Amino acid sequence: EPEVTQTPSHQVTQMGQEVILRCVPISNHLYFYWYRQILGQKVEFLVSFYNNEISEKSEIFDDQFSVERPDGSNFTLKIRSTKLEDSAMYFCASRRRGQLTGDYGYTFGSGTRLTVV
């Protein structure tokens, strides 16, 4: 079963520091996403990426956030200057092209638990 791989699994960082979260999506998927989940809360959309550019982003995804697909396999989320409220589980997901009325299932990675102290 193909997997979405995320590294690291845990990251602790000091407030104000930059962090880069890494993801390797499934190789034949075309759409890539970052979501986050604050402990005990729902999963929230951050950004979607298609054809080497951002296709959508949420209000959460402000100027402190950026994404890159630097080499055709990795997909990274950078937080420039972390805040305490950025502490959450960050999930990368990828999706194959869906049919018009078909399945739009994502494959999520196992997540990176980011703790900002």
Add this chain to the structure above:
Amino acid sequence: GQSLEQPSEVTAVEGAIVQINCTYQTSGFYGLSWYQQHDGGAPTFLSYNGLDGLEETGRFSSFLSRSDSYGYLLLQELQMKDSASYFCAVRDGAGSYQLTFGKGTKLSVIP
């Protein structure tokens, strides 16, 4: 705004059937999905309904009524391993593939 409502917790007995409901209010609607998440794990895709009616995948079924803005996930022959959180999620834009998730229903299966 977007809102999805689902019960916060449900408890059911092993071997029984449980239904988890989801009602939604979104500016657009292009399908309702269900995801399972075990504690500390990644959400896992379970099912998708783009049209009204019932979709069945093994022990799990999902139903959608677009006129009622309502769907449910039905789990049959419950097993202990089904204890997890279940999220409904709506794709709410034609050109949008982002999902808006509900707050999740924590299902506890007891012997």
